[in-house]
Amino acid sequence: MLDFVIKRLIQVGVVVLLALTVVFFLIRLSGDPTALFLPPDAPREQIEEYREKLGFNRPIYVQYGDFMVNAVQGDFGQSLRSREDALPLVLDRLPATFQLAISALVLSLLISIPLGVLSAFRRNSIFDRIAVAFTVLGQAVPSFWLGLLLIYFFAAQLNMLPSGGAGSITHLLLPMVTLAAYSVARFTRFTRSTMLDVLRKDYIRTAKASGVPTIRLIGRYALKNSLIPIITLVALDLGTLLGGAVITEVVFAWPGIGRLLMQSLMNRDFPIVLAGVFIIALIYAVINFIADVLYAYVNPQIRVK
């Protein structure tokens, strides 16, 4: 087990470094940001001077080497715009993103697992059909549109909830629902299909033949088996949610990483983008690592190997 953990931790490091490398070069494709920070009529010498000061005049591999050496030490440079350290700026936004992501995840799990289980158990019933129809709808509706609809009804028309910003539970509700809608649909469909699979297994028949009542059969014997694939899916989704649900955060002006990244990209504020990517890649990789460990916990066959 320790071997397994160490190996996976090394992988986490590699993934993060690779992500930084890819983004570092990709972002350069957008061109030199220097001119953006100076007035349009700035003289050529001033631009050159500024470029030298920021280090953009050096060959790109030197810039890359420099960046990596600093990044490994946790230094991502300063925001080109505000001259503040980039990493703390990103970390400041982390709590808001966490709050939104976790609450959306909890909400979607609370809804989708019982829904999926029930749907599988009563397959082809009216209930099942309605549930399946809703999940298709949930997956098909884009989140920016759902977000706008929710704002229109609950904020603009009914005046019940704030349309954006953060600070209280009421601020959280709309973005949380928007973000959860897609996950609910995905998890429900997935729970339903894995549950259907498990219910057909021989060991379920064995448990039935032992006189196990239906609720216990499903809630204990079938659920644990169908949870294994669900864990992977949840981990993947949580990574995405935490990586900043960019659109949802922008629509609801939620002060999270996603919105910060979006703004920084628009401004070509490279240090912030890279610091943001670092945090997101790290979160993504760590969550997948946790999922693997959890996996081993739920499935004894992996544990022993």
Next chain:
Amino acid sequence: MSDKVLQVNDLRIRFRNGKETSQPIRGVNFHVKKGETLGIVGESGCGKSVTSLSVMGLLPIKTSEIVSGEILFNNRDISRLKEKEYRKLRGNEISMIFQEPMTSLNPVFTIGEQLSEPLRQHKKMSKSEIRNNIIAVLKQVGLPRAEQIIDEYPHQLSGGMRQRVMISLALLCHPKLMIADEPTTALDVTIQAQILELLKEIKVKNEMSLMLITHDLSVVAEMCDRVVVMYAGEVVEEAEVNELFDRPLHPYTQGLMKSLPSNNERKSKLFSIDGQVPKPSEIGEGCVFANRCPFAFEKCFAETPPAFNRGKHISKCWLQDPAVKEVMQNEERSIVNS
């Protein structure tokens, strides 16, 4: 009649699949006596497993239906019991061992967790009592290091060991009837012999009846007191085991016996019965075996044969009809005379 633990009378089962319906079981009769081992033989798809599942009340509720007939367990009809009532029997008074030991145990629960289920459901026992009981039964089925195995997971055990675990699961509540559905088919031959030996032993020790479902005649010869031969959803022959092997009356049974490879001869080709089992949808009037029977004559295609008794030997074949026999003897005589 109280010596019969199980009595199945004229059982008919119907399956529904969308708008199509089929009747895989049509008028099955048999019984299991106290302390007896009854073998049910027949090829795949003849309805052996459906019959056994119906006794356990494990047929899929939505797609299957017992059309008529009764299943008497200790003289009580259980064929129309409510699920809740049935649950009290399952794993308690009737238990079942399945064909596939590799997939019949839940991979994410320990042996102990799974084995505690019947005791938990049917007996009022404390946790430690349950644990001690399980360990005792695991020892009884010949598993070494029972104290450790109880905390292990199924994938840590071999196929033979898993089947022993399945047997102990079926044994825990001291059932009156154990149904074993092809318990050794998935195992290799040496393990097969051990498992059969074990079944024999625990049957005597626990004073229970055993219903052994198999397609393997050598297993029947080894294990059973009485045999029921099934073909295409009907019982075509029933006899004491020695009687059946000495004097098989139904042409299907005779075909089965001939298909057995013999130790003494080396034939280039093994005998097989021509043709195929009719699909349930194709079965109409007449004997179900008529289309493959080497002795079939007009009557076989026109009328369904009733069960003809010769002592305790029952067979559903027109050749056993005294009237037909007489005609045939007369014909033979006339051939000889002319």
